[in-house]
Amino acid sequence: MDVSPRLLRYFVAVAEELHFGRAAARLYVSQPSLSQQIRKLEHDLGTALFVRSSRRVRLTAAGRALALEAPVVLGALARAVELTRLAGSGPTTSVRLGYTPVTGLETLSTLLSALQADHPTLTVVPREVFSGEIPERLGDGDIDLGLALSPQLRDGLDGELLREEPVSALLGAHHRLAAEPAIPLQRLSGEKLLLFPRPLAPVYYDSIVAACRAAGFLPDVRTFDEPPVSAMLARLPSGHEVGLAPSAFAEEAARTGTGIVRRDVVGPAITARLSLVWDSSHPSPVRAGVVATARRCARRNGWLRRTTPSPARG
Known part of the structure; x- marks a missing residue:
């Protein structure tokens, strides 16, 4: 039949x-x-x-x-x-995947494992790239795909939303809010908020500032020099600042860092969106296969909510 x-x-x-x-x-x-x-x-x-x-x-x-x-x-x-x-595209194929440092090891490793299972002849070359740099790197041909945090898509680029997750707070274990099971966003008024510098992920940065304003306060934002991930984790144990980061990254940081705890943030919603981005002006069957695998990986692991917006264009 x-x-x-x-x-x-x-x-x-x-x-x-x-x-x-x-x-x-x-x-x-x-x-x-x-x-x-x-x-x-x-x-x-x-x-x-x-x-x-x-x-x-x-x-x-x-x-x-x-x-x-x-x-x-x-x-x-x-x-x-x-x-x-x-197989028809050649005996060996490779893609250069630029990924943002806050992708989180769990997201990146899960995606790479899925690609290896689906495309055993494909070589993926990961390159650490900040989200704000990914559109330019794609345009210059330095990378074939980008895994970006809340990307802002310009003409000629396309994207596939892979993961949505809330933003969590990272605090030193002795911070006055560390004993709270969850932290209302309003409680962060007057705190020094440690964020990744805006040029690294402008849409993500602006969404946090907008949420703080909606909660009734103007955030006291502190940023840091490169490398941003290690700089954030080094400053938090002192207990003088509160870091805000995507939940998957925050969970890994609290698990592997010393003297750091993660807490949920409640109140006006702050959502981190991770998308796969590429140059749509140059079709590629290899890239299409990678995107299809990434889409299935996201669904299989429950990374997406039922209704999700597309990456911003601008």
């Missing part, structure tokens, strides 16, 4: 949304057409996949079984296509 990938994609959309209207909008097809295709799939399989009523849609036992297997089949097919394209 032949079941087309298109029918499986339609089924997966309805199974995830449990609503034919939302699934149709997600697939850019009409709702009657989607319903017809699902009925065709059920006819081909000889079993009902959904129980439909005027108020709700739910999976049958057969539908639940297919919902587990269909994404695996579609993922394997996508991987086969990408590997074929990579």
Whole structure:
């Protein structure tokens, strides 16, 4: 029996949304057409996949079984296509990946492992680059892809949002707020806030300042000279400053640093967004394969919220 990938994609959309209207909008097809295709799939399989009523849609036992297997089949097919394209591009391929220092080892290592699994003939050359430098490095051809914190995309660049996470506070273990289980953003009024210098990630920096203003105060921002990561971690144990950083990085810093603790920040939301960025004016099957793997990696590891905005353009 032949079941087309298109029918499986339609089924997966309805199974995830449990609503034919939302699934149709997600697939850019009409709702009657989607319903017809699902009925065709059920006819081909000889079993009902959904129980439909005027108020709700739910999976049958057969539908639940297919919902587990269909994404695996579609993922394997996508991987086969990408590997074929990579093989056709030459016997050896490589990409230069610029990454921001606050990517966090967990994010970067997880992505590199996924790329190795999906593209065993691909060599990834990581290069540490600040987020604010990535657009220029891409334009100059110094890197092929950039892993940037809240990038600002200019003309000719495109991006794929990979991770959204809250911003956490990093404090010396003897800081007066270190005993708090979570810190309201308003409590940071009057504190010396240690941030990565604005040119390294302008959109991210501005989002923190805007959140502080929304909380009713103008932040007393302190920055530091290069190298920024080690400079931040060296200054925090003194207990005179509070660092603000993406949660994944903050967790690693608190786990590996001496005399540093991480605390959640509550109040006006501050979100750090990590995106994969590339020069869209030069299509590349190798890069397309990397982006597809990164997208699956983000979904598999739960890095994205259900609804996410695109990287800023400007």
